[in-house]
Amino acid sequence: MPDETTTSPPTSAFDGHHAPSMEIIDTCVHCGFCLPVCPTYVLWNEEMDSPRGRIYLIKMASEGTATINPQWVGHFDACLGCMACMTACPSGVDYGKLIEATRAQIERNHERSAAEKLYRRFVFSTFTRPDRLRLLRLPLLAYQKSGLQTLLRSTGVLKLLPKKLQTMEALLPKLPASESIAPVTPAQGSQRRRVGLLLGCVQREFMPQINLATVRVLAAEGCEVVAPPEQPCCGALLVHAGEEQAAVALARRTIEVFERADVDAILTNAAGCGSNVKEYGHLLRDDPEYAGRAKKFAAKCQDVTELLAELEPRVRRNPLRMRVAYHDACHLQHAQGVRVQPRSLLAGIPGVELAEIPESPVCCGSAGIYNLVQPDAANALGDRKAQLIVPLNADIVATGNPGCLLQLQSALARSGRKTPVVHTIQVLDASLRGESIRSLLG
Ligand code: SF4
Numbered sequence: 001m002p003d004e005t006t007t008s009p010p011t012s013a014f015d016g017h018h019a020p021s022m023e024i025i026d027t028c029v030h031c032g033f034c035l036p037v038c039p040t041y042v043l044w045n046e047e048m049d050s051p052r053g054r055i056y057l058i059k060m061a062s063e064g065t066a067t068i069n070p071q072w073v074g075h076f077d078a079c080l081g082c083m084a085c086m087t088a089c090p091s092g093v094d095y096g097k098l099i100e101a102t103r104a105q106i107e108r109n110h111e112r113s114a115a116e117k118l119y120r121r122f123v124f125s126t127f128t129r130p131d132r133l134r135l136l137r138l139p140l141l142a143y144q145k146s147g148l149q150t151l152l153r154s155t156g157v158l159k160l161l162p163k164k165l166q167t168m169e170a171l172l173p174k175l176p177a178s179e180s181i182a183p184v185t186p187a188q189g190s191q192r193r194r195v196g197l198l199l200g201c202v203q204r205e206f207m208p209q210i211n212l213a214t215v216r217v218l219a220a221e222g223c224e225v226v227a228p229p230e231q232p233c234c235g236a237l238l239v240h241a242g243e244e245q246a247a248v249a250l251a252r253r254t255i256e257v258f259e260r261a262d263v264d265a266i267l268t269n270a271a272g273c274g275s276n277v278k279e280y281g282h283l284l285r286d287d288p289e290y291a292g293r294a295k296k297f298a299a300k301c302q303d304v305t306e307l308l309a310e311l312e313p314r315v316r317r318n319p320l321r322m323r324v325a326y327h328d329a330c331h332l333q334h335a336q337g338v339r340v341q342p343r344s345l346l347a348g349i350p351g352v353e354l355a356e357i358p359e360s361p362v363c364c365g366s367a368g369i370y371n372l373v374q375p376d377a378a379n380a381l382g383d384r385k386a387q388l389i390v391p392l393n394a395d396i397v398a399t400g401n402p403g404c405l406l407q408l409q410s411a412l413a414r415s416g417r418k419t420p421v422v423h424t425i426q427v428l429d430a431s432l433r434g435e436s437i438r439s440l441l442g
C-alpha cells in the first residue's frame with residue numbers, strides 16, 4: 001500500500017529544453033541594487049516587476065511552486081530585456097540568459113490569446129523581412145508625401161486607432177529616397193581592414209542614411225566595406241521575444257553569408273543586432289554543425305564605434321559647433337559594455353560639446369518591439385526620457401540604435417520639442433564631410 005501521506009515533489013513548470021539555469025538563479029543574493037535602474041520598477045514600484053522579483057518568479061516556476069499562467073507571464077512580457085540590472089548587479093547575475101530562456105519557455109508552453117498571436121505574427125513577419133518592409137515603403141511614402149499624415153496628425157483623428165497602431169504611426173520615420181548600399185565599397189587610401197556590415201532590417205529600408213553614413217566613414221578611415229545584399233535579418237527581435245527556432249534559422253544563414261564574405265570584422269550599427277550577433281555562440285551551442293562557426297563569427301563582431309575607436313583617426317575632423325546630448329542605447333551600454341567609444345568619437349570632433357542625459361542606465365522604452373507590444377509603459381518611459389533631455393538645451397541627440405532614435409524622436413515630439421535625433425555615426429560623417437548636421441536631416 002502506498003503511503004497516503006507522501007506527496008510527490010512538485011515538478012518544474014518548464015520543459016527540459018534549455019530551462020532557465022538554477023545555477024544563475026542561485027547567484028542572486030536579493031540585495032536589490034538592481035531595483036533603481038529597472039525601468040518597470042521605476043514606473044510601478046512593484047517587486048514582481050523588478051529584476052529580483054522576476055528572478056524569484058523564475059525560481060518558483062523551476063521548483064514547481066508557480067505555473068506559467070497569464071499573470072506570471074505578464075511580469076515577463078513587461079520586462080524590457082534592457083539588461084540594466086546586469087550592469088548594476090554586484091553578484092554578476094546573468095539575467096540576460098535567464099530572460100532569454102524564460103521567454104522561449106513561455107512561447108512554447110503558454111497559449112496566448114488569438115489577437116495577441118495574430119499581432120505578434122504580424123510584427124515578426126514584417127519587421128524581420130527587409131523584402132516586405134520594402135513593399136510597405138510605397139504606400140507609406142504616399143501617406144507622408146500626400147500630406148495625409150500631417151492632416152491626420154493635426155486633426156487628432158489618429159487617437160481613434162488602437163493604441164498599438166497609434167504607437168506604430170507615431171514611430172514612423174520621415175522616409176527618405178530608397179538607397180542601396182554597394183556590396184563592396186573600397187577603402188580610401190591604403191586599406192587598414194576589410195569589414196562586413198550588418199545592415200539591419202527596418203534601418204536598411206526606412207533609414208538608409210545611417211548605413212550610408214557608416215559606409216562613408218569606414219571607407220574614409222581605410223576600411224573596405226562588404227555589405228552582402230543577401231544577408232537576412234540577424235534574428236535579434238526573435239531571440240529577445242523567445243522565438244528561438246526562427247532565430248536559430250536566421251543565425252545560421254547570417255553566419256553562412258558572412259563566412260563567404262571573408263572579412264576581418266563584422267560590424268553593427270544597431271545596438272540590438274550587435275548584442276544578438278555577439279551571442280550567436282550561445283544561441284547555437286547545441287548545433288554540432290554551427291556551434292564552432294557561431295563562436296568564430298561572434299568573436300569577429302563589433303559595434304562600429306568600437307572599431308573606429310581602435311583605429312588612429314586618419315581623416316581630419318571638421319568643426320561642428322553644437323551641443324550633443326548622447327543617449328546610451330541599452331543593448332550597447334548594458335549588453336555590450338560600449339559606453340566610452342561613442343563618447344570619445346563625438347568628443348573628438350572640434351566644437352562638439354557633449355551633454356550627459358541624467359538616469360542614463362534607464363531605458364527609453366524602445367527595447368526591440370517593446371514599444372509596439374507594450375505601448376503604455378514604453379510611452380511613459382519615453383516621456384520620462386524626453387523630460388530629462390529637454391532641459392539640456394541640446395542642438396541634437398545622438399544614439400547608437402535606430403529603435404532608440406525613433407522612440408526619442410516620437411517622445412520629444414510629444415513634449416513639443418523638435419530636437420533632431422540622429423545616429424552617432426551621422427555626426428561623425430557630417431564632421432568628416434565638412435557638412436552641417438542639419439543638412440543630413442533633410
Ligand atoms: S532587463 Fe531591464 S526591465 Fe527587465 S528586469 Fe532587468 S532592468 Fe528590469
Ligand code: SF4
Nearest residue numbers: 028029031032034089
Ligand atoms: S543586484 Fe543582482 S544579486 Fe542583487 S537583487 Fe539584483 S539580481 Fe539579485
